[in-house]
Amino acid sequence: MRGWWWVWSQCPGLGAVRFSDLRAVARDRGIGPDVLWTWSEPRLAEALPWPRSVLQAVERYRCSLGRRPDLTVPDEVLLPCDAAWPGLFDRMAQPPKLLFRRGRLDLLDCLASRQAVAVVGTRSASPHGIRMAEELGHALARSGWPVISGLAEGIDAAVHEGCLQADGAPVAVLGTGLDRVYPRHHGALQKAVSHQGLLISERSSQDPVQRGHFARRNRLIVAFASALVVVECPERSGALISARLAEQRSCPVWVVPGDALRWSARGSNALLQIQAAPLLSADAFVRYLGPGPLLPHKPEQVPSPQHPHPERAEQLKLLQAMASGASLEDLSSCLRQSPAALARRLLEMERLGSVVCESGYLWRPCRR
Numbered sequence: 001m002r003g004w005w006w007v008w009s010q011c012p013g014l015g016a017v018r019f020s021d022l023r024a025v026a027r028d029r030g031i032g033p034d035v036l037w038t039w040s041e042p043r044l045a046e047a048l049p050w051p052r053s054v055l056q057a058v059e060r061y062r063c064s065l066g067r068r069p070d071l072t073v074p075d076e077v078l079l080p081c082d083a084a085w086p087g088l089f090d091r092m093a094q095p096p097k098l099l100f101r102r103g104r105l106d107l108l109d110c111l112a113s114r115q116a117v118a119v120v121g122t123r124s125a126s127p128h129g130i131r132m133a134e135e136l137g138h139a140l141a142r143s144g145w146p147v148i149s150g151l152a153e154g155i156d157a158a159v160h161e162g163c164l165q166a167d168g169a170p171v172a173v174l175g176t177g178l179d180r181v182y183p184r185h186h187g188a189l190q191k192a193v194s195h196q197g198l199l200i201s202e203r204s205s206q207d208p209v210q211r212g213h214f215a216r217r218n219r220l221i222v223a224f225a226s227a228l229v230v231v232e233c234p235e236r237s238g239a240l241i242s243a244r245l246a247e248q249r250s251c252p253v254w255v256v257p258g259d260a261l262r263w264s265a266r267g268s269n270a271l272l273q274i275q276a277a278p279l280l281s282a283d284a285f286v287r288y289l290g291p292g293p294l295l296p297h298k299p300e301q302v303p304s305p306q307h308p309h310p311e312r313a314e315q316l317k318l319l320q321a322m323a324s325g326a327s328l329e330d331l332s333s334c335l336r337q338s339p340a341a342l343a344r345r346l347l348e349m350e351r352l353g354s355v356v357c358e359s360g361y362l363w364r365p366c367r368r
Helices: 002-009 016-029 033-038 041-047 052-065 087-091 107-112 127-142 155-165 184-196 211-216 218-223 238-248 263-274 282-289 309-322 328-335 339-351
Strands: 099-103 117-120 147-149 170-173 198-201 227-230 253-255 355-358 362-365
Touching (some): 002 016, 016 033, 099 184, 107 198, 117 218, 117 238, 127 147, 127 282, 211 218, 211 238, 227 238, 253 263, 309 328, 309 339, 309 362, 339 355
Parallel strands (some): 117 147, 117 227, 147 170, 227 253
Antiparallel strands (some): 099 198
């Protein structure tokens, strides 16, 4: 069935939402995409609330390929029907239709479970911002954390470079296809990331470069992350979009304080006033996070933070399950843990100021 879903995914007019509609019809009716291919236009119209123009485009597409289209799927394609497809996409308002990936495929497991740290910022960064991004990439890599960014000029490139220098696992979410290099002088960097880490894009290499594609990829950067760091950005920046998305997903946001008189730090500095925690030291930040998923557990190599690392990992899982609010019963069902054990952990986290119990006995993460 994989080949049929690939053929459907290439149909003009079928974006991520309509592709999800099509998959839902197949799932609800217990049929495959090959059967849907044989449906007449009127039958599709009965099952799918699509505009007539879209249905006509689908019909023209099917007629052009015939009853037996080529079902060969490119090697670098990841489809929703694949076992490696991240389940977190099913909870997104705007999930990708498919993904193209190149590099270390084992990193997809880390991304699917949100065991990675995203670092974003401006293309026109100050020397201080570049240096902090490099130090963050280096420190996170040493602690076993996959480092996500967008491979753009400035902060993105610096954090990828720092991660590579420490033999870490950089993850670049591109706004272009995998075979396009943008900016052009990042060819060597993009190749290094693909060899040592992972490249991801929802764009094919035939898609033209469009400004909106870079803004849209921010939602994927945040979706994969358990924490977001904004190093430096002006008042109108894609990094601020990422910060807003992170807040909506209850993903903790840290900000590197910048020069109050520098235009390129006004947006990131403003975040410190409303939602984010200051990040003053890369080493202190990774001590707070604890060891990442790629680091073998060696207590003598990674200093313990205030709480033991296994407990910190459990707390992060609990915060992610909590989202914008959840009851003890909801958390017990989601995490498959006893209410008694969860209650003890929640009370301890409440004492430390990590969570709060509001009216209706809903537990929520505290704003930083």
